[in-house]
Amino acid sequence: MEDKSEPATVSVSVRQFVTARTQELIAISSRISNPGGKEKAYTPFKHIPKNLRRRAVSHNVKRMPFRFRPKVSDTVTKDGRGNPLSFVSSSKVKKCGSRKHRRRKGNLLLEFNRRQRTYKWMETHIWHAKRFHIEPKWNYKIPIAPCDKGRRALYRSTKNYATMQDISFTSVFQLDGDFDVICSGFSSIAPINSNALSIGARMFATGERQGKLHIYKQEAYPFGYIGEVHFQWLKKRESGSSVWLWVHPAIREEILKELVLVFDLNLDFHNNKSCFDEDTSSKMTIDEIKLLPKNLRDRSQWTNTGKGLSLTDLQGEVNRIRFSGPETLNVLRDVLRTSVPETAQQIVESNAKSVLSSFLSDQDLLQRQHLVWNLLDNFQDFPAYSVLPLIVRDPRVFLPQSRAKILLNNEENSDPEDDCTDIEEVEHLDSVVEMETNSEINNGTASHIPEVGELLTTFISKVVSPLEDYHLRLNLIKEKMTDEDFCKRRAGLLIPGSEMVLGWEENQIPVILVHRPGTSNSGNYSDCGFDLILPAGWTMAFWIAFAYRAVRVTGLRDSVSCAFETGNLHSPYFPPPDSYFGAAEKLTTEESKRGEYFNLAPAKRPNLIKLSCCSPFTQDYAGLLEFWKDDTDAKTDPYYILRDQEKLNLLGRNVKSKFWCKLVENLSSIVNIHQCLIGVRIDILGRGKPADGAIICIPTISDVEKYSSQRKISDIPIHIEPSQSDALKHKERLDFRQKHQKIMAFLRKKRKKLRRENKQCDNDDVLLANNALIHHYNSQKLSQVYNHNMNNMWLIPKENYLETYHNLSRKPMGFFTYGGNEYSQGKCSALGYVSAVALLEFAKNAASNKRLGQFVLVRNWVDSLIYRTGKLKILNL
Incomplete structure (x- = not known):
């Protein structure tokens, strides 16, 4: 039988055999790892049993079994081809400590300071963060509005009681040097035409009052407007003069650049070392550690050794709270209780090294301060913009147990020590009055017995605020009793809620009170009040005290509403369109409104082409001035806002008195009239609520006749703009x-x-x-x-703006900056700007036909074709 079996293998290649078996083993292992093959590759997360698969496993590698962790780490930090992902840092990520570690006091303070690296915090930030909407603005975290809906409640508080706002974000500079050199420098950037008084006026130079200036770029008036600056001269010193400059944070860099240019200053010192890296292990109090981000001890300074000038940045050294309302003075009197001479004497005797010992040792000054402050019970007793320095007691000592309002002549809330009813105090006051009267009689200047206002003026002229001393401001926080120690003392009271008696241990705080008469272009509402200037580290103590007196806290949006109620268009809350600040805010607003519009579905958007709306997201003043240019060679860019106070007052009186011929004459005398804008206020007659960006137009005779015949029927519009084809x-x-x-x-x-x-x-x-x-x-x-x-x-091209303006059935005059319902008037109104040339034509029409009067047309051209009626009024500064 033939053997059909294959011949036996004579030799075997070990290399080929091992390679083949290795590939088979790899294929078997791969199939076991991925049963579905390449099309169904399993991730390492799916290798664990199903009962252990949790959502948290995919977020925490340590929850995986140990043998799977390397593969999981690769899938988390690498893509499918083994390359590291872009968002994975090559450096080792620092592990966040446990909650127990993070909640330690020292770590909480470090975290508190660390979070201020990007945006600065005011001292009241934590208080606001719990109750307000906060937005990053001007390198600060700014409280915008309270979380509750309370615009009407805000109006009632401002009208009947008191409101407060923390404006410590305002930048502060101190300019030192010769008085005449400072005044001559400001004369080139603060022209007298736009300012009622110069910085060197007699009423400001003594340091008894605070002033305001409109700042322009050097020798650029009326163009190149920068913004508004408040100033306060410090008391006369032996070596030169000093002035504080309060600047809005949005224009801080522009003002600083202009001051450096005008006075030829050079940066002498600027701290580059981060204050967050300082060693806090030394014996520093909690309040001192909280102030580390403000970097109070190392300040930026600009000097001019030739002229003896120096400019120092005081940001954070002093804070400012703004109060408004008729009951503001009563609230301030209840919280700001002046130092008692007996307690001050104990402090001087027990603690001679106190920073305030030299001020507290003057018993006569303290007694005069105590009497004058408690005699002031009327807002009209204060001279306008007067500066009142005071040394007051710690407000935590007499903090009420519950929140309650401070009403006029409320005996329950009055303090016996603050009542000027003691016989000795009355006799002392009589002696002071008699002494001052006799001195005036001897000088031949007395005509009557001094009143409270005169006593206040005399006191202000003689007293010097301790806050003017740089070293005192820095060392004041060291002597503050911490809140922890204070609460322990208060917890040990036998009668809860009674006033604490600390004796010489009680803190005495220097403050400055600035009178603010307010502005009112509406007639029924005013934002009069006071500004309270406090040293660093003491804001929260006073803030809580005022909050317990039921003072309503406002934010940035509420301040805009208050400025609108007063009709103050030149407030910093309404950025002027002719400044860099206004241009930046304009771009931000335009981007926001543009996003809101195009987020709507096409069927829900107003068709701007049919509405003939050229600039739906902002006010196109450049196109408006181009429309009113009668001469092809006339320049319309750049434009400026008229701030000549004398001219504005004259124009306002002409419109109010309806002297149209004089108005035409005064308008014709304006320099560069084709580039000029004038601030106006429009009161709506009848129905209609004006929106921001609404257009103001010149009416015709037929519009006035139609309004006169249909005055009682407010539903019928005066005029409807013809819809354009799209x-x-x-x-x-x-x-x-x-x-x-x-x-x-x-x-x-x-x-x-x-x-x-x-x-x-x-x-x-x-x-x-x-x-x-x-x-x-x-x-x-x-x-x-x-x-x-x-x-x-969906928009009208910019090259067609001029054609669109010409196609409108009513000639445009200007635009609204802010509009809404005004509670003080009980009707709707708006603030805005009009072209000076358009106002001139409006005056000519009114002069030729008296029936036109102050009658104008208003249209919300973003979403409506209907024209409403309004009454025009020119605003003053």
């Missing part, structure tokens, strides 16, 4: 959309085809090429271009 633009948008959809479908098919090829291909080079093509066919950038072009098709 058929051509609509067809362009439709064609553009269809074309874009075809391109998107083509790219989608290409990407789908390439992905299908990748699943069937094992060649790495082909995979890389296909992935590159998929990225090339990505439609994200194409969609961005499409959205930008499509959005522009």
Whole structure:
């Protein structure tokens, strides 16, 4: 029988045999690891039992079994090809400590300071953060508005009681040098035409009153407006003069740049060392550690050794709280209780090293301060913008147990020590009055017995505030009793709620009270009140004391409402359009409103082309001035706002008295009238609520006649703007959309085809090429271009603005900056700017036909074709 079996193997290649078996083992292991093959590759998370699979496993690698952790770490930190992800840092991430570690006192303070690296915090930030909406603005965290809806409640508080706002974000500079040199420098940037008084006026130079200046770029008036600066001269010193400059944070850099240019200053010292790196292990109090981000001891300074000038940044050394309302004085008197001479004497005897020992040792000054402050019971007793320095007691000593209002002549809330009813105090006051009267009689200047206002004026002229001393401001926080020690003392009281008696241990705090008479262009509402200037580290103690007196706290949005109620268009809360600050705010507002508009569905958007609305997101003053340019050679850019006080007062009287011929004459004398804007106020007659950006137009005779005949029927509009056709633009948008959809479908098919090829291909080079093509066919950038072009098709092109203005049925005069319901008037009104040339034509029409009067037309051209009626009034500074 033939043997059909194969011959036996004579030899075996060990290398080939081992290689083949190795590949088989690798294939078997791979199939076990991934039962579904390459198409169904399992991640390391799916290798654990199903009963242990949790959502948290994918977020915490340490919850995985130990043998799977390396693979999980690779999948978390690397992509499918083994490359590290872009968001994974190569350096080791520092582990966040446990909650127990983070909640330690020292770590809490360090975290408190660390979080202020990007944006600065005011001392009341934590209090506001619990109750207010906070937004980053001007390098600060600014309280915008309370979380509750209380605009009416805010108005009632300002009208009947008191409100307060922390404006410590305001920048402060101290300028030292010769008085005449400082005044001559400011004369080039603060022209007398736009300022009632110069910085060197007699009423300001003594340091008894605070002033205000409108600052321009050097020798650029009336163009180049920067902003508003409040100033306060310090008391006369032996070596030169000093003035504090209070600057809005939005214009801080511009003002600083202009001061350096005018006075030829050079940066002498600037601290580059971060205050957060300081060693806090030394014996520093909690309040001192909290002030480390303010870097109080190392300040930026600019000097001019030739002229003996120096400019120092005092940001953070002093804080400022703004009060408004008729009961502000009563609240201040209840919280700001002046130092008792007996207690001051104990402090001087027990603690001679106190920073206030030299001020507390003057018993006569303290007695005079105590009497004058408690005699003031009327807001009119204060001279306008007067500066009143005081040394007051610690407000934590007499903090009430519950929140309650301080009402006039409320005996329950009065303090026996503050009542000027003691016989000895009355006799002392009589002796003071008699002594001053006799001295005036001897000088031949006395005509009557001095009143409270005269006593106050005399006291202000003689007293010097301790806050003017730099070293005293810095060392004042060291002597403050910490809140922890204070609470322990209060907890040990036998009668809860009674006033604490600390004796010589009680803190005495120097403060400055600045009178603010307020402005009112409406007649029924005024924002009069006081500004309280406090040393660093003491704001929260006073803030809590005022909050317990039921003073309503306001934010930035509430301040805008108050400025609107007073009709103060020149307030810093309304950024002027002719300044860099106003231009920056304009861009921010335009971007925000543009996003809101295009987030709406196309069917829900107002058709701006049909409404003939050129600038729906901002006020187009440049296009408006171009429209009123009668001479082709006349310049309209840049434009400026008229701030000549004498001219504004004259124009306002002419409009109010309806002297139209004189108004025409005064308007014609304005320099660069084609580039001039004038602030106005429009009171709406009848129905209609003006919106921000609404347009103001000149009426015709037919509009006035129609209004006179239909005055009692407010539902019927005076005039309706004819709707414009949008058929051509609509067809362009439709064609553009269809074309874009075809391109998107083509790219989608290409990407789908390439992905299908990748699943069937094992060649790495082909995979890389296909992935590159998929990225090339990505439609994200194409969609961005499409959205930008499509959005522009919903708007009127800028080159057609002038044509649109000419096609309007009523000539435009200006735009509204802010509009709404005014509670003090019980009707709607708005603030805005009009072109001086348009106002001139308006005055000519009124002079030729007396029936026109102050009658104007208003239209919310963003969403309406209806014209409403209003009454025009020119605003003063």
